[in-house]
Amino acid sequence: YLVVIESALNPNAVSPAGAAGLWQFMYATGRMYDLRINSVIDDRKDPIKASVAAARFLRDLYKIYNDWELALAAYNCGPGNVNKAIRRSGKTDFWGIYDFLPKETRGYVPSYIAACYVMNYYKEHNITPAILTKPIATDTVMVRRDIHFNQIAEVLNIPSEQIKDLNPQYKLNK
Numbered sequence: 001y002l003v004v005i006e007s008a009l010n011p012n013a014v015s016p017a018g019a020a021g022l023w024q025f026m027y028a029t030g031r032m033y034d035l036r037i038n039s040v041i042d043d044r045k046d047p048i049k050a051s052v053a054a055a056r057f058l059r060d061l062y063k064i065y066n067d068w069e070l071a072l073a074a075y076n077c078g079p080g081n082v083n084k085a086i087r088r089s090g091k092t093d094f095w096g097i098y099d100f101l102p103k104e105t106r107g108y109v110p111s112y113i114a115a116c117y118v119m120n121y122y123k124e125h126n127i128t129p130a131i132l133t134k135p136i137a138t139d140t141v142m143v144r145r146d147i148h149f150n151q152i153a154e155v156l157n158i159p160s161e162q163i164k165d166l167n168p169q170y171k172l173n174k
Contacts, residue, residue, distance in 0.1 A: 001115040001116050001119050002023075002054075002058075002072070002075070002112060003022050003051075003054075004115045004119070005108070005111050005112055006022065006023055006024040007021065007022045007024055009022065011045045011046075011047055011169075012045060012168050019044075020042060020045060021044035021046070021168075022045075022047055022054075023044070023054040025044040025050060025053065029057065030043065030053065033054075033057055035049060035050065035053055039171065040170070040172060041170060041171065042169055042171060043169055045169045046168070046169035047168070058071055058075060061074045061075055065082070067094070069095075069109050070082055070092075070093070070097075072109050072112055073094055073097075073105050073108060076104065076105045077101065077102050077105040077108075081101065081102060081105070082101070085100035088100045094109055134165070134166070135166075138166060141156070149163040149164055149167075149170075
């Protein structure tokens with residue numbers, strides 16, 4: 001449910017600080033986890049590649065802290081800030097370092113807990129899931145040269161805008 005907090009499931013989300021994609025990777029962190037970012041492509045916006053990178057990043061953070069709340073806090077503000085909060089507070093749990101974390105991060109773990117609750121108990125609160133507008137299943141078409149989305153759309157007989165929506169990592173429509 002973390003991705004709900006990060007981007008509200010919007011692969012084109014970009015934060016004022018420059019984090020991008022579903023998982024809101026900063027440039028340096030994205031590169032550290034093998035996401036390509038250049039003038040043509042931004043893998044931080046690729047739902048599959050970014051999700052794999054986020055899972056690896058969260059795994060690495062958990063290995064450092066052996067605590068999911070601290071790993072989540074570090075995902076939000078970076079391990080340096082969490083380590084600094086641990087040093088300043090003398091505590092090694094999220095609630096113990098809470099007052100020493102950046103303001104945004106103080107709300108991050110509670111937001112995650114709330115998202116988990118809402119996603120699991122939505123029926124009890126009369127919340128109705130949104131109607132799915134994207135295809136339930138897609139396939140991959142491999143191309144060996146540059147091709148414009150309009151060409152793909154014409155061959156597959158689907159709107160080029162849908163091709164763009166399903167491929168948010170491409171900065172150009174080709």
